Amino acid sequence: MNEGECSAHADHAADCGGPRRRDKEATKRALLDAARSVFAERGFDAATTREVAGRAGLNEQLIQRYFGGKAGLLEALVESYGREEEADAASLPPLAETLEAEIEAMLSHEVGRCWERRELAKVVMDRALVDPEVARRMAEAAEGCRAARLQERLETFRARGAIAADLDLCAIAQGIATLGFGLGFLDRVVFDGCPRRTDEILRAQARVLAGGLRPQP
Amino acid sequence: MNEGECSAHADHAADCGGPRRRDKEATKRALLDAARSVFAERGFDAATTREVAGRAGLNEQLIQRYFGGKAGLLEALVESYGREEEADAASLPPLAETLEAEIEAMLSHEVGRCWERRELAKVVMDRALVDPEVARRMAEAAEGCRAARLQERLETFRARGAIAADLDLCAIAQGIATLGFGLGFLDRVVFDGCPRRTDEILRAQARVLAGGLRPQP
Amino acid sequence: MNEGECSAHADHAADCGGPRRRDKEATKRALLDAARSVFAERGFDAATTREVAGRAGLNEQLIQRYFGGKAGLLEALVESYGREEEADAASLPPLAETLEAEIEAMLSHEVGRCWERRELAKVVMDRALVDPEVARRMAEAAEGCRAARLQERLETFRARGAIAADLDLCAIAQGIATLGFGLGFLDRVVFDGCPRRTDEILRAQARVLAGGLRPQP
Amino acid sequence: MNEGECSAHADHAADCGGPRRRDKEATKRALLDAARSVFAERGFDAATTREVAGRAGLNEQLIQRYFGGKAGLLEALVESYGREEEADAASLPPLAETLEAEIEAMLSHEVGRCWERRELAKVVMDRALVDPEVARRMAEAAEGCRAARLQERLETFRARGAIAADLDLCAIAQGIATLGFGLGFLDRVVFDGCPRRTDEILRAQARVLAGGLRPQP
DNA sequence: CATGAATGAGAGTTCATTCAT
DNA sequence: GATGAATGAACTCTCATTCAT
Incomplete structure (x- = not known):
C-alpha cells in the first residue's frame, strides 16, 4: 500500500521518477482495465461507473475527468x-x-x-x-x-x-x-x-x- | 378462447371496434412482439418496459401481470x-x-x-x-x-x-x-x-x- | 371443499336452506375476519387487498362490492x-x-x-x-x-x-x-x-x- | 467537523448564506428531524421519502446516501x-x-x-x-x-x-x-x-x- | 488535482381500483 | 352476482453526473 508512491500499479511500474509523474497515464490504464472487465461481465448498460471505479481502486470521479463519462470509457475501449x-x-x-x-x-x-x-x-x-x-x-x-x-x-x-x-x-x-x-x-x-x-x-x-x-x- | 371474436390479432390492429381488450392471448402476443422489437433495438438493459408497452399500445402493468416483469418477458423470448x-x-x-x-x-x-x-x-x-x-x-x-x-x-x-x-x-x-x-x-x-x-x-x-x-x- | 354449498364457512353453518342464501353475510364476515388478521399482522397501510382476499379465499373484487374498498373494510372493523x-x-x-x-x-x-x-x-x-x-x-x-x-x-x-x-x-x-x-x-x-x-x-x-x-x- | 462553520444547525435554517450544503452532520440531522415528523404524522408505511426530503428542504437521494433508504431512516429513529x-x-x-x-x-x-x-x-x-x-x-x-x-x-x-x-x-x-x-x-x-x-x-x-x-x- | 456532497431524471414494480364480460 | 382484464398513479431506489471544497 505504501511502498514508495507508485506501488499500486503492479505491472507497468516503469519509472516513477518525479513525485507524482505518470500517475495520470497509469490511472487511465487502470480505469480502462477495470471498465473492460466490468463491461464484459455485465454488459455496458448494466455496468455501473461505481463498480468500474471500485474495481480499479480509484475514485468514481476520475472517469468523468479522464474520459468524460461512461460513454467515453466505452469509446476508448x-x-x-x-x-x-x-x-x-x-x-x-x-x-x-x-x-x-x-x-x-x-x-x-x-x-x-x-x-x-x-x-x-x-x-x-x-x-x-x-x-x-x-x-x-x-x-x-x-x-x-x-x-x-x-x-x-x-x-x-x-x-x-x-x-x-x-x-x-x-x-x-x-x-x-x-x-x-x-x-x-x-x-x-x-x-x-x-x-x-x-x-x-x-x-x-x-x-x-x-x-x-x-x-x- | 374460441374462434371468431378477434381470434387472429396478427398485428394488434384495432380491427374489432373497441380498444383491443379482454383478449388475453392477443395481449400477450402483442407484448412479446413489442418486447422483441424494443429489446433488439436498444438491448435488454437499456430497453424500458414503458417503451415496450407503448409500442404494443398497451398498459405497462400488463407486463407485470402476464410475464411477472421485464425479466419474464425476456425469458419468454x-x-x-x-x-x-x-x-x-x-x-x-x-x-x-x-x-x-x-x-x-x-x-x-x-x-x-x-x-x-x-x-x-x-x-x-x-x-x-x-x-x-x-x-x-x-x-x-x-x-x-x-x-x-x-x-x-x-x-x-x-x-x-x-x-x-x-x-x-x-x-x-x-x-x-x-x-x-x-x-x-x-x-x-x-x-x-x-x-x-x-x-x-x-x-x-x-x-x-x-x-x-x-x-x- | 364441496360438501354441500356452505361448507367453506366452518363456524356459522346456520341454515343454508336456499341454494345461495346467506352467502352474502358469510362472505362479508369472512372478509372482515381476514382483514382483521392481515391488518393486525402488517398494519393497515402495508396490508394489501390481495392478501386479505387471498386469506379469505375470495375474490379481491368483493372487497369493493361489499365495503367500497380497503378503507371501508377498515371502517367496518x-x-x-x-x-x-x-x-x-x-x-x-x-x-x-x-x-x-x-x-x-x-x-x-x-x-x-x-x-x-x-x-x-x-x-x-x-x-x-x-x-x-x-x-x-x-x-x-x-x-x-x-x-x-x-x-x-x-x-x-x-x-x-x-x-x-x-x-x-x-x-x-x-x-x-x-x-x-x-x-x-x-x-x-x-x-x-x-x-x-x-x-x-x-x-x-x-x-x-x-x-x-x-x-x- | 470543528466548531465554527454552521456547527449548530439546530433548526436547519439557512443561516450560513448559501443553500445549506456540504455539512454532512447537519444534513443527517435535518433528515432525521423531518422523518420523525412525517412518520409520526402519517405512519411509516404511508409516509413517503419525498415528503421527508421535502420537509427537510433536501434532496430525496440523500436519504439513500446517508441512511441506505427509508428503512435505515426508521432504524436510526x-x-x-x-x-x-x-x-x-x-x-x-x-x-x-x-x-x-x-x-x-x-x-x-x-x-x-x-x-x-x-x-x-x-x-x-x-x-x-x-x-x-x-x-x-x-x-x-x-x-x-x-x-x-x-x-x-x-x-x-x-x-x-x-x-x-x-x-x-x-x-x-x-x-x-x-x-x-x-x-x-x-x-x-x-x-x-x-x-x-x-x-x-x-x-x-x-x-x-x-x-x-x-x-x- | 482529487474527493465528498448533492442532484435530477427515470426505471421497475406494486397497488387499489374501474371496466366489461 | 361475480370474476378476470385493464389502468393510472405513486413509490422507492439506482445511476451518471455536476458542484464545491
Missing part, C-alpha cells in the same frame, strides 16, 4: 479494439509449408486471439448489437485486417500453384475469416465450448478446404 | 427462440442433387433464417454475452438442431459415395453450421453486410467444401 | 371494535366480595379481554396513531364503557363504607382503566410480556390500591 | 428512541419529601416526557405494532430504564419506613411505570386527552397508591 486488431494483423506467423497447415494455422491463430481478447471482444460485440457505428468499425476490423491479410497469404499459395486459378480468393478468405471468428468468439468465448473440440473442427475444416482449393485434375 | 429453432430444424428443404448444391442450400437456408429471425437472435445474443445460462441454451439450439441435421444430410451423401470415407462428418457439420451462423447473423444482421456479397462468399465456400469432401483419387 | 366494547361492558362478572378482589377482577378481566380482542385492538390502535377520528372513538370506548362501568362498581363499594368518602372516584376509575389497558394491550399484546408476570403486577396493584382506597382511621 | 430513554433515566429529579409527592412527581415526569417525545414515541409504537423486534426494544427501554429507576426510588422510601415491608416493589414499580406510560402516551398523545384531566387522575392515583403502600397498623 472500442478504439483500442480496432488498434489491437491492426497491430495483430502485422504480427502474423510465417507462412506454413503446406496449404492445409496454413489454413489450420490461420484459423488456430484467430481462435487463440479471440480467446486472449475475449473481454474486449465481448464489450465491442455487446455494443455492435445496438450501435451501428460500432458494428461498422467491428466489421471493418474483421474485413480490412483479418480477411485481407488472409487473402494475401492464399494468393502466395496460388502463385506456387497450390490453389486453382479460377477461385474467388477474396470471397474464400472472407469465408475463412468468418469461420475463424465464429469458432473463436462464438463457440469458445460466448458458448463456452471445449477447446479440444474447437481444434478438431478447425482441423477438419482446414483439411477439407485445402482439398477443395487444390487445382483439380 | 429466449424460450420462443429455442422453440423456433427446433421447429425450423423439422422443416428443411429436400436434399439437393449434388453435394455442392446441398451445402450451398444449407448455408443459404441458414442465412435466410438468421435474417428472418434477426430481432429475436439479437435479443438472445445480447443476453448470451452476459448470462451463461442463455448462452448454454443458445449453443444447444445451434448444435442440437442445426449441426445435427446437417450431419445427417451429409451422411446421406457419403452413403452415395459423394464424400470421402475417412472424414469426421460431425466436426465438418459443426464447422459448416458455425460458418452459416457467422455469415447469417454476424455478417448480415450485426455488421449489416451486403446480401449479394454474402451469397458470393457462401457459394465460394460451398464449392470449395464440396470439392474437398469428394473422395480423392 | 373500527365500528365493530366500538360495538364489542359496548357489548362487553354489559357482560361484566358480578361484584366481588372484597374491594381488593374487585379491583383485581376488573384488571384481570380487562387484560383478558385485550388478549381475546388483540387483533382488532392492534388494527384500531394502528389507525388511532395517525387518524384523530379513530383515536377519538377509541378514547370514547375506553372512557365511556370501561371507566364508567368501573366507577359505578367502586361507588357501590363506597356505599358499603369500603372506600373513603373524599376520593375522586371518577379519576380513580380512569386511572385503573388506563392501567388495565396498559397491562393488557401494551405489556401483553404489543410487548409480548409474560402472562404470569402481568398477573403478579396486577395483583400487587390491586392490593395497594384497595389499601389506599380504604377509609383511613 | 428507533435507535435514537432507545438512547433518549436511557439518557432520560439518568437525569431524574431529586427524591421528593413524601411518598405521595414522589409518586406524583414520577408519574408527572413520565407524562411530561411522553409529551416532549411524542413524535418519536408515535413512530416507534407504530412499528412496534407490526415488528416484534422493535416491540422488544421498546419494552426493554420501558422496563430497563423507567421501572428499574422507579423501583430504586421506592426502595429508598421503604428504607425510611414509609412503605410496608412485605410488598413486591418490583411489581409495583412496573405497574406505576405502565400507568405513567398509559397516561402520558395513550391518554395524552394518542387520545389527545386534556392535560388538566390527566393531572387530576395522576394526583388521585398518587394519593391512593401512597396510602396503600404505607405500612398498615
Whole structure:
C-alpha cells in the first residue's frame, strides 16, 4: 500500500521518477482495465461507473475527468479494439509449408486471439448489437485486417500453384475469416465450448478446404 | 378462447371496434412482439418496459401481470427462440442433387433464417454475452438442431459415395453450421453486410467444401 | 371443499336452506375476519387487498362490492371494535366480595379481554396513531364503557363504607382503566410480556390500591 | 467537523448564506428531524421519502446516501428512541419529601416526557405494532430504564419506613411505570386527552397508591 | 488535482381500483 | 352476482453526473 508512491500499479511500474509523474497515464490504464472487465461481465448498460471505479481502486470521479463519462470509457475501449486488431494483423506467423497447415494455422491463430481478447471482444460485440457505428468499425476490423491479410497469404499459395486459378480468393478468405471468428468468439468465448473440440473442427475444416482449393485434375 | 371474436390479432390492429381488450392471448402476443422489437433495438438493459408497452399500445402493468416483469418477458423470448429453432430444424428443404448444391442450400437456408429471425437472435445474443445460462441454451439450439441435421444430410451423401470415407462428418457439420451462423447473423444482421456479397462468399465456400469432401483419387 | 354449498364457512353453518342464501353475510364476515388478521399482522397501510382476499379465499373484487374498498373494510372493523366494547361492558362478572378482589377482577378481566380482542385492538390502535377520528372513538370506548362501568362498581363499594368518602372516584376509575389497558394491550399484546408476570403486577396493584382506597382511621 | 462553520444547525435554517450544503452532520440531522415528523404524522408505511426530503428542504437521494433508504431512516429513529430513554433515566429529579409527592412527581415526569417525545414515541409504537423486534426494544427501554429507576426510588422510601415491608416493589414499580406510560402516551398523545384531566387522575392515583403502600397498623 | 456532497431524471414494480364480460 | 382484464398513479431506489471544497 505504501511502498514508495507508485506501488499500486503492479505491472507497468516503469519509472516513477518525479513525485507524482505518470500517475495520470497509469490511472487511465487502470480505469480502462477495470471498465473492460466490468463491461464484459455485465454488459455496458448494466455496468455501473461505481463498480468500474471500485474495481480499479480509484475514485468514481476520475472517469468523468479522464474520459468524460461512461460513454467515453466505452469509446476508448472500442478504439483500442480496432488498434489491437491492426497491430495483430502485422504480427502474423510465417507462412506454413503446406496449404492445409496454413489454413489450420490461420484459423488456430484467430481462435487463440479471440480467446486472449475475449473481454474486449465481448464489450465491442455487446455494443455492435445496438450501435451501428460500432458494428461498422467491428466489421471493418474483421474485413480490412483479418480477411485481407488472409487473402494475401492464399494468393502466395496460388502463385506456387497450390490453389486453382479460377477461385474467388477474396470471397474464400472472407469465408475463412468468418469461420475463424465464429469458432473463436462464438463457440469458445460466448458458448463456452471445449477447446479440444474447437481444434478438431478447425482441423477438419482446414483439411477439407485445402482439398477443395487444390487445382483439380 | 374460441374462434371468431378477434381470434387472429396478427398485428394488434384495432380491427374489432373497441380498444383491443379482454383478449388475453392477443395481449400477450402483442407484448412479446413489442418486447422483441424494443429489446433488439436498444438491448435488454437499456430497453424500458414503458417503451415496450407503448409500442404494443398497451398498459405497462400488463407486463407485470402476464410475464411477472421485464425479466419474464425476456425469458419468454429466449424460450420462443429455442422453440423456433427446433421447429425450423423439422422443416428443411429436400436434399439437393449434388453435394455442392446441398451445402450451398444449407448455408443459404441458414442465412435466410438468421435474417428472418434477426430481432429475436439479437435479443438472445445480447443476453448470451452476459448470462451463461442463455448462452448454454443458445449453443444447444445451434448444435442440437442445426449441426445435427446437417450431419445427417451429409451422411446421406457419403452413403452415395459423394464424400470421402475417412472424414469426421460431425466436426465438418459443426464447422459448416458455425460458418452459416457467422455469415447469417454476424455478417448480415450485426455488421449489416451486403446480401449479394454474402451469397458470393457462401457459394465460394460451398464449392470449395464440396470439392474437398469428394473422395480423392 | 364441496360438501354441500356452505361448507367453506366452518363456524356459522346456520341454515343454508336456499341454494345461495346467506352467502352474502358469510362472505362479508369472512372478509372482515381476514382483514382483521392481515391488518393486525402488517398494519393497515402495508396490508394489501390481495392478501386479505387471498386469506379469505375470495375474490379481491368483493372487497369493493361489499365495503367500497380497503378503507371501508377498515371502517367496518373500527365500528365493530366500538360495538364489542359496548357489548362487553354489559357482560361484566358480578361484584366481588372484597374491594381488593374487585379491583383485581376488573384488571384481570380487562387484560383478558385485550388478549381475546388483540387483533382488532392492534388494527384500531394502528389507525388511532395517525387518524384523530379513530383515536377519538377509541378514547370514547375506553372512557365511556370501561371507566364508567368501573366507577359505578367502586361507588357501590363506597356505599358499603369500603372506600373513603373524599376520593375522586371518577379519576380513580380512569386511572385503573388506563392501567388495565396498559397491562393488557401494551405489556401483553404489543410487548409480548409474560402472562404470569402481568398477573403478579396486577395483583400487587390491586392490593395497594384497595389499601389506599380504604377509609383511613 | 470543528466548531465554527454552521456547527449548530439546530433548526436547519439557512443561516450560513448559501443553500445549506456540504455539512454532512447537519444534513443527517435535518433528515432525521423531518422523518420523525412525517412518520409520526402519517405512519411509516404511508409516509413517503419525498415528503421527508421535502420537509427537510433536501434532496430525496440523500436519504439513500446517508441512511441506505427509508428503512435505515426508521432504524436510526428507533435507535435514537432507545438512547433518549436511557439518557432520560439518568437525569431524574431529586427524591421528593413524601411518598405521595414522589409518586406524583414520577408519574408527572413520565407524562411530561411522553409529551416532549411524542413524535418519536408515535413512530416507534407504530412499528412496534407490526415488528416484534422493535416491540422488544421498546419494552426493554420501558422496563430497563423507567421501572428499574422507579423501583430504586421506592426502595429508598421503604428504607425510611414509609412503605410496608412485605410488598413486591418490583411489581409495583412496573405497574406505576405502565400507568405513567398509559397516561402520558395513550391518554395524552394518542387520545389527545386534556392535560388538566390527566393531572387530576395522576394526583388521585398518587394519593391512593401512597396510602396503600404505607405500612398498615 | 482529487474527493465528498448533492442532484435530477427515470426505471421497475406494486397497488387499489374501474371496466366489461 | 361475480370474476378476470385493464389502468393510472405513486413509490422507492439506482445511476451518471455536476458542484464545491
